[in-house]
Amino acid sequence: MEEFPKMEKYTLIITEKPDAAERMAKALDYKGKPEKVEEDGVPYFLAQRDQKLVLVPALGHLYTVVHERGRRNYYPVFNFKWAPRYSAERGAKETRKWIEVFSRLASNADGFIAACDYDLEGSLIGYCLLKYACGGKETVAKRMKFSTLTKEELEKAYEEPLPQLDFALIEAGRARHEVDWLYGVNLSRALTLAASRWSGKYATLSTGRVQGPTLKFLVGREKEIRSFVPTPYWSISAKVEIRGSTYEVEYETETFEKRVDADAVVEACRGKPAKIESIESRKIQQNPPIPFDLGKLQTEAYSLFGYTPRQTSNIAQRLYLEALISYPRTSSQKLPPIINYAAILRALSKEASYSKLASELLEKGQLKPVEGEKDDPAHPAIYPTGNLPERELSPPEKKIWDLVVRRFMAVFGEPAIRQSMRVCIRVDGHRFYLRGRRMLKDGWTRFYKPYIRAEEVLLPTIQEGEEVQMKRVGREDKFTKPPPRYNPSSLLQKMDEEGIGTKATRADIIETLYSRGYVAEERIMVTDLGFDIADILSKHCPRVVSVKFTRELEEKMDRIQTNSEERESVLIEAVHQLKPVLEEFREREETVGQALSKAIKKARMQERIIGDCPNCKTGKLMILYSRKTRKRFIGCTNYFKSLCTTSFPLPQKGTAKPAQRNCKGCEWPLVYVRTRGRRPWMLCFNPNCPLKEERRKRVEMQGLREGS
Amino acid sequence: MKCKVCEREAEGDYCELHEKAYRNIVKEYDVWKKASDVSWKQYLSEIAKNPFTGLWAKEVAESLLSQTK
Numbered sequence: 001m002e003e004f005p006k007m008e009k010y011t012l013i014i015t016e017k018p019d020a021a022e023r024m025a026k027a028l029d030y031k032g033k034p035e036k037v038e039e040d041g042v043p044y045f046l047a048q049r050d051q052k053l054v055l056v057p058a059l060g061h062l063y064t065v066v067h068e069r070g071r072r073n074y075y076p077v078f079n080f081k082w083a084p085r086y087s088a089e090r091g092a093k094e095t096r097k098w099i100e101v102f103s104r105l106a107s108n109a110d111g112f113i114a115a116c117d118y119d120l121e122g123s124l125i126g127y128c129l130l131k132y133a134c135g136g137k138e139t140v141a142k143r144m145k146f147s148t149l150t151k152e153e154l155e156k157a158y159e160e161p162l163p164q165l166d167f168a169l170i171e172a173g174r175a176r177h178e179v180d181w182l183y184g185v186n187l188s189r190a191l192t193l194a195a196s197r198w199s200g201k202y203a204t205l206s207t208g209r210v211q212g213p214t215l216k217f218l219v220g221r222e223k224e225i226r227s228f229v230p231t232p233y234w235s236i237s238a239k240v241e242i243r244g245s246t247y248e249v250e251y252e253t254e255t256f257e258k259r260v261d262a263d264a265v266v267e268a269c270r271g272k273p274a275k276i277e278s279i280e281s282r283k284i285q286q287n288p289p290i291p292f293d294l295g296k297l298q299t300e301a302y303s304l305f306g307y308t309p310r311q312t313s314n315i316a317q318r319l320y321l322e323a324l325i326s327y328p329r330t331s332s333q334k335l336p337p338i339i340n341y342a343a344i345l346r347a348l349s350k351e352a353s354y355s356k357l358a359s360e361l362l363e364k365g366q367l368k369p370v371e372g373e374k375d376d377p378a379h380p381a382i383y384p385t386g387n388l389p390e391r392e393l394s395p396p397e398k399k400i401w402d403l404v405v406r407r408f409m410a411v412f413g414e415p416a417i418r419q420s421m422r423v424c425i426r427v428d429g430h431r432f433y434l435r436g437r438r439m440l441k442d443g444w445t446r447f448y449k450p451y452i453r454a455e456e457v458l459l460p461t462i463q464e465g466e467e468v469q470m471k472r473v474g475r476e477d478k479f480t481k482p483p484p485r486y487n488p489s490s491l492l493q494k495m496d497e498e499g500i501g502t503k504a505t506r507a508d509i510i511e512t513l514y515s516r517g518y519v520a521e522e523r524i525m526v527t528d529l530g531f532d533i534a535d536i537l538s539k540h541c542p543r544v545v546s547v548k549f550t551r552e553l554e555e556k557m558d559r560i561q562t563n564s565e566e567r568e569s570v571l572i573e574a575v576h577q578l579k580p581v582l583e584e585f586r587e588r589e590e591t592v593g594q595a596l597s598k599a600i601k602k603a604r605m606q607e608r609i610i611g612d613c614p615n616c617k618t619g620k621l622m623i624l625y626s627r628k629t630r631k632r633f634i635g636c637t638n639y640f641k642s643l644c645t646t647s648f649p650l651p652q653k654g655t656a657k658p659a660q661r662n663c664k665g666c667e668w669p670l671v672y673v674r675t676r677g678r679r680p681w682m683l684c685f686n687p688n689c690p691l692k693e694e695r696r697k698r699v700e701m702q703g704l705r706e707g708s
Numbered sequence: 709m710k711c712k713v714c715e716r717e718a719e720g721d722y723c724e725l726h727e728k729a730y731r732n733i734v735k736e737y738d739v740w741k742k743a744s745d746v747s748w749k750q751y752l753s754e755i756a757k758n759p760f761t762g763l764w765a766k767e768v769a770e771s772l773l774s775q776t777k
Contacts, residue, residue: 227729228762229736229755232743259744479760 010052011111012134013144014102014126018043019321020149021057024115027154028053041094042101049158054105058116062095062102063128064088065181075189076582078575080181082128099133106134112141114165115157118378119329120561121504123166124173130165141165147330147339147378148385149323169378172560175567176502179557179574183209186578187544190585191533191592195600198593203600205533206516209553210501210509212537212545215518215526217494219534221486222526228482234262235478238432239471240274240425243460246471249425249432255478262475269427269473276466277426286416288444290333290372291381292407294503295496297328297400300407302489304451305399309492310507315400316382323387325404329504330379333372339380341367341412347386354405357447361412369411377561383408406448413444421459427470434459485523499551517603528606532599540588541581549577610634610658611669614686616644621669623656632656634671634685648685651675656683665691713767722768729764733772749776 013028015021025034025045034047034055044056066088068079084099085092106112112134114126123143130138142161146153184206191205207215236251256262292300297316298309307315316328326339335341342362349358361367372381384405393401416439423434436459439445445452462468486494488510495506513519518530526534537545553574559565585592605622613619619638626633631652638644650656654675663670663684674680684691710716711723722730733755740751755761756769 223725223728224762226762226764227725227732228760229729229732229765230758230760231736231739257739257743479758481760482762 008052009108009110010046010054011113012105012109013053013055013113013115014129015055015057016060016116016122016125017321018057018059020115020117021045021055023149023321023323024154025053025055027149027151028055028158039101040097042098044101044105051111054109055115056102056105058102058125058129059095059098061085061121061125061128062099063132065177067185073189073193075186075193075586076579077185077189078182078579080178082132084132099129102129102133103135106137109134112137113144113158113161114141115144115146117327117329118143118145118147118166119327119504120169120173120176120502123169124177127165127170127173138165145378146327147380148326149321150385150387151323168561168563171567172557175557175560175570178567178571179553180209182571182574182578183544186582187212187537187541190582190589191536191596194585194589194593195596196593198590199597199600201597201600204516205596205600206512207533207537207544208509208512209544209550210495210505211512212534213498213500213547213550214491214495214509215513215530215534216538216545216547217498218486218491218513218519218524218526219531221483222531225482225485230479230481232259233257233478233480234259235476236262236265236473237476238269238473240432240434241469241471242462245460247434247459249434252431252433259475259477265430266473266475269430269470272428272470274425274427274432274468274470276462276464276468277424277431279462279464280422280424282420283440284418284420286418286443286445288370288411288413288415289407289448290370291335291383291411292404293331293333293372293374293376293381294329295331295492296333296372297382297404298492298507299489300403300451301400302487304403305396307396307400308488308507308510310488310511311396312400313507315396316404319397319401319404322389323385324389324401325385326381326383327379328382330376330381331374331503332376332379332381333374335369335371335381335383335408335411339383341369344384344386344408347388348384348405348409351388354409357409361409361447364412367412371411403451406451409447410444413447414441416443416445417441418454423459423462425468425470427473432470485521485525487523491524498547499554500547501554527603529599529603532595532602536592536595536599540585540592543577543581607657610671611662613638613644613646614668615646619644619646621646621648623650623658623671648687650685651683654678663689663691665689665694713764713771726764726768729762729768733765733768749773752776 015024022045025047026032028049029047030049034045037044037046044054047053047055062085063082064085065080066083067077068081084095086096112130114130116122116126127138130141142163143165144157144161146157188206191207195205196202234256235254238249238251239246240249251265294313298312301307301312316325319325320328345358345362348354382404419438419440421436425432425434436457438456438458491510492506495501501509517527518533519525520527543549556565556570560567560570608623610621610623613621613636616636616638619636621634621636623632624635632650634648634650636644636646651673654673656671656673659670659672659682661670662668663686666684666686666689668684668686671683671685672680673683709718711718711726712721713726714723716723737748737751740746746754752769752773756766756773
C-alpha cells in the first residue's frame with residue numbers, strides 16, 4: 001500500500017455519502033471553499049476551521065455481515081462476522097478503494113467525528129468504518145447529530161458534538177443486520193438448495209424475516225380475490241330537476257337485496273309529484289393535516305403523483321442531501337419549535353409561489369403546528385429547511401419539495417369550515433336526498449390547495465314545501481366486488497400497521513418481491529411462484545411467515561435502542577427459533593424441492609406466454625423451440641392437444657420475450673426483441689397488421705419518389 | 709386424488725384452493741336464490757361470466773357447468 005502523504009494532524013469527519021461530505025465541507029470551511037481531493041477515484045474534502053478537517057464520504061455500507069468460514073452451499077450457518085463488502089459481494093469491488101483511503105487518512109488523524117445520518121444505518125456505517133477501517137477508533141470518536149444539512153445546523157452539530165457514538169443505536173443496527181442475515185441466508189439457501197438438488201437446475205429463491213410475512217399478506221388477499229363470488233344487489237338511481245338544472249339524488253335505502261323490492265320503489269315513484277320536505281344544513285370543521293413522517297409522505301405522493309414508496313424515498317433523500325428538506329427517514333409527526341418555524345417561513349417567502357402564503361402565516365404572530373401522535377427520538381417530522389433550490393429541480397423533485405413545503409405551511413393554518421346540506425324530497429311516501437357541500441372558510445386548505453381533492457357541489461336556492469320535478473327513477477343492477485388488491489403504497493401502510501420492517505427497509509422489501517417474480521403489476525397480483533413459495537413456507541416453516549413472531553422480534557430489536565434489551569440475547573433467541581425450523585426443513589427437503597421445482601418450471605413457462613391465441617381463442621400463444629431444428633417460434637398451446645396449429649416465425653438472433661402489451665394497430669400481443677448492437681424493438685407478429693400494410697405502402701411511395 | 713380443475717393434489721374433488729372457491733359458490737347460492745330466484749345452473753352460468761368472480765371460482769363454476777351438461 002502506498003503511503004499517504006504526510007501532513008499536519010487533522011480531524012477526520014466520516015459522512016455517509018459524497019454529496020453530504022461536500023455540503024458539510026462547504027458549511028464547515030471558514031471560507032466556504034473546501035479543497036476537493038480525489039484519490040483512486042475516491043473524493044474527499046479538506047476544510048479549515050478551528051483546526052484542519054478532512055471530510056471523507058462512505059458509499060453507504062462498506063461493511064456487511066458474512067459467513068465466518070465455510071462453503072456457500074449448505075445450511076444452517078450461524079457463525080458470522082463483519083467484513084468489507086468487497087470481500088463478500090461481487091458488485092462491490094469499488095468499496096475496496098474507499099476503505100483503503102479511509103485507513104490511510106485515519107493513520108494521520110488525531111480526532112475522529114462520525115457525521116453520518118443520525119439513524120440506525122448511519123450510526124452503523126460510521127461505527128464500522130471507525131472500528132475496522134480506522135483501527136479501533138470507535139471508542140474515541142465524537143458524534144455530530146443533525147436533522148438537516150443546512151449550514152447553521154451543521155455548524156451547531158460540529159461545535160456541540162455528542163461526546164461519543166450512540167452505542168445503543170449501533171447495537172440495534174448491528175442486531176438488525178445480523179438477525180436479517182441469519183434469516184435471509186439460511187432460509188434462502190434452504191429454498192434454493194432444495195430446488196436445485198431435486199431438479200439439478202439452479203434458480204435463486206429468497207425469503208427473509210420480513211419478506212415472508214409480507215408475501216403472506218398478499219397471498220391471503222389474493223386467495224380472497226380468486227375465490228370471490230359476487231352477489232347481486234340493487235339500488236335506485238334518480239334525478240330531479242330544479243330551476244332548469246338536473247341533480248342526482250339518492251334514495252333513502254341505499255341497497256336492496258331483492259330485485260322486486262327495487263322494482264316496487266321505481267313503480268311507486270315514476271311520474272309522481274315531488275315536494276321538498278326539509279332542508280338540513282350543518283357545518284363541519286376540518287382540522288389541518290399532521291406533518292409528514294416518511295410513511296405519510298409516501299402514501300400522499302403515491303395517491304397524488306403515482307410514485308412508488310421507493311421512488312418517493314429516493315427523491316426525498318436527494319432533497320435532503322441538497323439541504324432542501326429535513327431528514328426524511330423519520331417516524332415523527334411532530335415539529336418542535338427549535339426548528340424555528342418563523343425563520344423557515346421567512347426564507348420560503350423569497351420564493352414567489354410561496355411568498356403570499358408564508359407572509360400570511362408570519363402575520364399570525366404565534367405559530368403552533370398541528371401534530372400527530374407518532375414521535376421519533378432522533379428526528380422531527382419532515383419539513384422544508386427554507387433553503388431554495390440551487391439548481392433546476394427535476395419535475396418529480398419539484399413535486400415532492402412543493403408537497404413538503406405546502407404541507408408544512410398547512411399544519412399552521414386555521415381549521416377549514418365546510419357546509420354540508422341535505423335536502424329531503426318526498427315522492428308518494430318515499431324519500432330521496434339531494435346533497436350539497438361548499439367551503440365556508442378555506443383555512444389551511446388555501447396552503448395545500450393543489451393537493452385537495454374534495455369537490456364542491458353547489459345547490460340552487462330552494463325552500464321547504466317547494467314542488468320539484470323528478471326527471472328519472474330507475475333501478476340499477478349491481479354486484480358486490482372483491483376486496484381491492486394492495487398497491488405498493490397500501491402494502492407499505494399495512495406493513496407499518498402490523499409493525500414489521502423499518503421505515504428504511506419496507507420499500508426495498510416490496511421491490512424485492514417484484515424482482516424475485518413473486519408478485520407482479522402495480523395493483524399487486526401474486527404470481528404462481530409467489531403462491532407456491534408462500535404455501536411451502538407456511539407448511540414447512542410457519543414461524544418464519546408468522547406476522548406475530550416477526551413483530552415480536554421487531555419489538556425486541558427496538559428495545560435495544562433504549563438499552564432495555566441486549567443485542568446478544570436477541571441473537572441467541574433468533575438462532576434458537578431458527579434452528580428447529582431449518583432442521584425440520586432439511587428433513588423434508590425432498591418434498592419441498594419437488595414442489596419448488598414444479599413451481600419454478602411453471603413460472604418459467606408462464607414467462608414465455610405471449611397472450612391469447614387469436615385463432616382458436618382458447619389456447620395461449622407462447623415462445624416454443626422446435627425439437628428438430630432448435631429454432632424458436634410462436635405456437636399455440638392447443639397444438640399439443642391437436643386442436644390448433646397456429647404458429648408464427650420469430651427472429652433467431654438475440655432474446656425475445658413477451659412485451660406484456662398489445663399492438664396499437666391490431667391489438668395482437670407484442671414481442672420484445674433485443675439484439676446485440678441494435679436498439680430493442682417491439683415485434684408485431686400478425687402478418688396482416690394494418691400498421692405493416694401502412695409501412696409497406698410508405699416504403700413503396702418513398703421508392704417511387706426516389707425513382708422519379 | 710387430483711383436483712378436478714387444476715390437477716393439484718386433492719383430498720376430495722378439489723384441491724385446497726379450488727375447494728375454498730367451491731365452498732363460496734355453494735354459500736352464495738342462497739343469496740342469489742333469495743334475490744332473484746335463479747336455478748343452480750343459471751346461477752353457475754351467471755357467475756362464470758361475471759367480471760367480479762374470482763379466477764378460481766370461475767374455474768369451479770365452469771367445471772360444475774360442464775358436469776351438468
